[in-house]
Amino acid sequence: MNISGRAAWLPDSGEKVRQVLSLPLVSVIINNYNYDRFLRDAVESVFRQSYPSIECIIVDDASTDGSRLIIEDVLRAHPDVTALLRPENGGQSLACKDGFAASSGQYVIFLDADDFLLPSAVETHVYVHLSLRVPVGFTSGDMLQSVDGEIVVGTRQTLSDYICSGQGKNPNLFRAIDESLGELYPLQPMNALADKIHLVEPAYAFWVWSPMSGNCFRRDALKLVFGNPALAALKRSTDAYLNLGISVLTGSVLIDRPLAVYRHHGGNGLTRHPQLNGFFSFRRRGGMDNSQLSRLLLIDYFMDCADDLIGRSSTSHFVLALQELGRHASFHGAPYYLSRRVRKNWKQLRDHFGFWELSQWYLRLRRRKI
Numbered sequence: 001m002n003i004s005g006r007a008a009w010l011p012d013s014g015e016k017v018r019q020v021l022s023l024p025l026v027s028v029i030i031n032n033y034n035y036d037r038f039l040r041d042a043v044e045s046v047f048r049q050s051y052p053s054i055e056c057i058i059v060d061d062a063s064t065d066g067s068r069l070i071i072e073d074v075l076r077a078h079p080d081v082t083a084l085l086r087p088e089n090g091g092q093s094l095a096c097k098d099g100f101a102a103s104s105g106q107y108v109i110f111l112d113a114d115d116f117l118l119p120s121a122v123e124t125h126v127y128v129h130l131s132l133r134v135p136v137g138f139t140s141g142d143m144l145q146s147v148d149g150e151i152v153v154g155t156r157q158t159l160s161d162y163i164c165s166g167q168g169k170n171p172n173l174f175r176a177i178d179e180s181l182g183e184l185y186p187l188q189p190m191n192a193l194a195d196k197i198h199l200v201e202p203a204y205a206f207w208v209w210s211p212m213s214g215n216c217f218r219r220d221a222l223k224l225v226f227g228n229p230a231l232a233a234l235k236r237s238t239d240a241y242l243n244l245g246i247s248v249l250t251g252s253v254l255i256d257r258p259l260a261v262y263r264h265h266g267g268n269g270l271t272r273h274p275q276l277n278g279f280f281s282f283r284r285r286g287g288m289d290n291s292q293l294s295r296l297l298l299i300d301y302f303m304d305c306a307d308d309l310i311g312r313s314s315t316s317h318f319v320l321a322l323q324e325l326g327r328h329a330s331f332h333g334a335p336y337y338l339s340r341r342v343r344k345n346w347k348q349l350r351d352h353f354g355f356w357e358l359s360q361w362y363l364r365l366r367r368r369k370i
Helices: 036-047 067-077 092-102 121-131 157-164 177-184 191-195 219-225 229-233 238-250 290-304 306-312 315-331 337-344 346-353 355-367
Strands: 008-012 015-019 026-032 054-060 082-085 107-112 138-147 150-153 197-200 215-218 252-264
Touching: 026 036, 026 092, 026 121, 036 054, 036 067, 036 107, 054 067, 054 092, 067 082, 082 092, 092 107, 092 229, 092 238, 107 121, 107 219, 107 238, 121 138, 121 177, 121 191, 121 215, 121 252, 138 157, 138 238, 157 197, 157 252, 191 197, 215 219, 215 238, 219 238, 229 290, 238 252, 238 290, 238 315, 290 306, 290 315, 290 337, 306 315, 306 346, 315 337, 315 355, 337 346, 337 355, 346 355
Parallel strands: 026 054, 026 107, 054 082, 138 252
Antiparallel strands: 008 015, 107 215, 138 150, 138 215, 197 252
């Protein structure tokens, strides 16, 4: 599936010159491992989108069920779909990296094969991105929660809690893109979304977003974090790595509108049943802590990329992002992790900070056990 957006004729020096002006291509990458019973629904939800410019990529992570037969059927019906068949199971993060490498969209949605998109999902994400005055790294839409095909819950609690708190509300954040483009915008206006968006500022690492399928990433933002060679260690919950890493650097935006469906089926990696107010939908401290692993992987990678990150932003931006990750890592059982990395990278960092400023930052981290 790759339906290009409408091109426009633009005047230039009194003459009409045909220039291509179209909506951005969105790559929807479907990650699949042994979800043959759900995969077809996920694919069809991509083809039901109201947005006109989408490429669909399926990454099968060496499934052992009937997924490959489903993919063959999909390719016969939709020859524009790209399918990547991994020979060995490497986990969600590597599957996402492979899908990203094969994609070309300016925006990317990673759709878990057991979830599916609502028809206006892609259009809404793109409309919000293009209408924002702050070019954040990703948008995160709310998600319905279903069991056996029935909608049981209409929201994700962490996202709703942030929105109900009133945080990130700014009347100057939104400027409707269709008002700027006029006839050059080929879709229906969504001006009502102006009251439905909340900014998550950079250097904020409390989880407030929807899971993987609810997010739409800028391609440039994904490039900031996807080069990490250690990412293969994160077999599941890649959204923890992507959302935390990108948002602490660039910020993100929450959309107070359900755009996808999280399907509960008993085999989900973490969330076993629909959420209840005041109760976790999983057992705490049950062994797997991918959020903590994501924090540590991000701290290491940001330190390794310090020259690039500081050169493209500032030392203060770099410090705030790392301090937030380090603070949460310390709280969750890894005290002094960031300060040890500062010490390890001392010579490299000194060139950017200077000896005195770097020493003061290091001492502050040690005092706070970060």
